[in-house]
Amino acid sequence: xDLSRGLRRNDxxxxxxxxRLILRPTRVEDFDAWxxxxxxxxxxxxxxxxxPRAVAWRAFISMAGSWALYGFGMFSVLExxxxxxxxxxxxxxxxxxxxxxxxxxxxxxxxxxxxxxxxATAAIDWAFDALGWTDIIHCIDDGNARSVALARRLGSVWxxxxxxxxxxxVEISVYGQTxxxxxxxxxxxxxxxx
Numbered sequence: 001x002d003l004s005r006g007l008r009r010n011d012x013x014x015x016x017x018x019x020r021l022i023l024r025p026t027r028v029e030d031f032d033a034w035x036x037x038x039x040x041x042x043x044x045x046x047x048x049x050x051x052p053r054a055v056a057w058r059a060f061i062s063m064a065g066s067w068a069l070y071g072f073g074m075f076s077v078l079e080x081x082x083x084x085x086x087x088x089x090x091x092x093x094x095x096x097x098x099x100x101x102x103x104x105x106x107x108x109x110x111x112x113x114x115x116x117x118x119x120a121t122a123a124i125d126w127a128f129d130a131l132g133w134t135d136i137i138h139c140i141d142d143g144n145a146r147s148v149a150l151a152r153r154l155g156s157v158w159x160x161x162x163x164x165x166x167x168x169x170v171e172i173s174v175y176g177q178t179x180x181x182x183x184x185x186x187x188x189x190x191x192x193x194x
Contacts, residue, residue, distance in 0.1 A: 013071070016123070020115070021077055021078065021079060021086070021115060023077055024076055025073065025076070026074075027076065030076045031057065031060055033107075037105065037107050038055070039052070043107055045144075046143065047105050062094075071131075072131055074090040074104075086107055086110050086115055087105050087106035088104070088105055089104040089119040089123050090119075098137060098164070098174055100131075101138060101139055102120060103138065104119070120154055128179050133179070134179045136156075138174070139162070139164060140172055141170070148173075155182060158173060158174075161173060
């Protein structure tokens with residue numbers, strides 16, 4: 001696959017372009033929107049609940065630190081037409097995590113518009129191609145029907161139950177797929193031979 005297609009680099013890491021979105025590493029100017037997202041009860045319903053600004057800052061800095069130290073983390077998702085920060089989607093693998101996750105969290109008012117699917121598809125391609133991952137998972141709360149539906153639209157299937165590491169210590173369902181399954185599905189979508 002041509003990694004240069006839809007990919008740019010900036011001073012903080014890769015930028016992925018999709019039809020409607022730009023995905024790039026966390027920047028300091030994202031924090032106000034991140035903090036609003038983290039405080040919103042519906043946006044955070046399945047992500048540990050609303051967080052005060054100081055707690056959101058710690059999560060924000062953890063994401064920026066992952067990019068700085070490991071070369072990956074969830075991308076900030078920006079709407080091309082407006083520059084608005086819509087959420088964070090991408091690779092995430094903290095210590096003790098149950099696998100190589102492509103996770104997501106989007107602001108509540110853009111749910112149902114296909115942004116998460118568009119961004120997650122680009123992030124999965126990037127994780128397989130740039131990071132060399134051979135499988136991916138999604139850690140999903142059982143009550144989160146929208147995330148289960150998104151995981152299935154991405155081609156992921158239920159794999160097992162797992163408990164996230166401390167301080168979270170919550171039980172979740174793990175959905176996922178292999179690189180081989182992702183490639184077969186992508187080829188089928190484009191009508192190419194498998």
